Amino acid sequence: MTAADIQPLVALFSVPEVATWWPGENEPRLTARLEDADEGVGLVIEVDGTLMGFIQYFEEDDPEYRHASIDVVLHPDWCNRGLGTDAVRTLARHLFDDLGHHRLTIDPTVSNARAIASYRKVGFRDVGVMRRYERANDGTWRDSLLMDLLAEELLG
Numbered sequence: 684m685t686a687a688d689i690q691p692l693v694a695l696f697s698v699p700e701v702a703t704w705w706p707g708e709n710e711p712r713l714t715a716r717l718e719d720a721d722e723g724v725g726l727v728i729e730v731d732g733t734l735m736g737f738i739q740y741f742e743e744d745d746p747e748y749r750h751a752s753i754d755v756v757l758h759p760d761w762c763n764r765g766l767g768t769d770a771v772r773t774l775a776r777h778l779f780d781d782l783g784h785h786r787l788t789i790d791p792t793v794s795n796a797r798a799i800a801s802y803r804k805v806g807f808r809d810v811g812v813m814r815r816y817e818r819a820n821d822g823t824w825r826d827s828l829l830m831d832l833l834a835e836e837l838l839g
C-alpha cells in the first residue's frame with residue numbers, strides 16, 4: 684500500500700459488511716502501517732487497477748516463536764470468486780518462500796463460515812477457539828477460530 688491507497692481503504696473499511704468482519708479499522712491505523720512495520724505490512728488487492736481488497740501480515744520475530752499472521756478482506760462485490768483465497772495463498776507463498784517462515788496463523792470469527800472455508804482451501808487447519816478474543820463493533824466480545832498452516836501443508 685501507498686499513501687494514495689489510504690482514502691480508498693478508508694472507503695473500503697466503511698462498507699458495513701467489511702466493518703462487521705474487520706472491526707476497528709480507521710485512517711490513523713492505516714496510516715501507521717505506512718510508517719511503522721510493527722503495525723503490520725499492508726498490501727492492497729487490485730483487479731485491473733481497481734482496489735477491491737486489503738491483506739496484511741504481522742511477523743513475530745522472536746526466534747523461539749517465529750511465525751507470521753495474516754488478515755484479509757475483500758469488498759463484498761468481489762467475494763465468492765476465489766480471489767480472497769488466491770490472495771491468502773499468494774501471500775502465504777511469499778511468507779514461506781521469500782521471508783523464510785515455517786508457520787502462519789489466521790484467526791477468523793467463529794461465525795464467519797465463508798472465511799473459514801476459504802482458509803481451509805489454502806491448507807489452514809483448525810487449532811482451537813479463542814474465547815471472547817475480538818471486540819465487535821457493538822462493543823461485545825466474540826470468539827475467533829485460531830487456524831495455522833505449516834509450510835509443507837500449503838495447497839494449490
Ligand SMILES: CC(C)(COP(=O)(O)OP(=O)(O)OC[C@H]1O[C@@H](n2cnc3c(N)ncnc32)[C@H](O)[C@@H]1OP(=O)(O)O)[C@@H](O)C(=O)NCCC(=O)NCCS
Pocket residue numbers: 700701704705754755756757758761762763764765766767768769790791792795796797798799800801
Ligand atoms: C473471507 C474472504 C477473504 C474469502 O475470499 P473469497 O474470495 O470470497 O473466497 P472463495 O470464493 O475462494 O471461497 C469461499 C468459500 O466459502 C464457501 N462459502 C461461502 N459462503 C459460505 C457460508 N455462508 N458458509 C460456508 N461456506 C461458505 C464457498 O462455497 C467457497 O468454498 P468453495 O470454493 O469450496 O465452494 C472474503 O469472502 C471476504 O473478504 N469476506 C468479507 C470479509 C471477511 O470475512 N474477512 C475475513 C476476516 S477473518
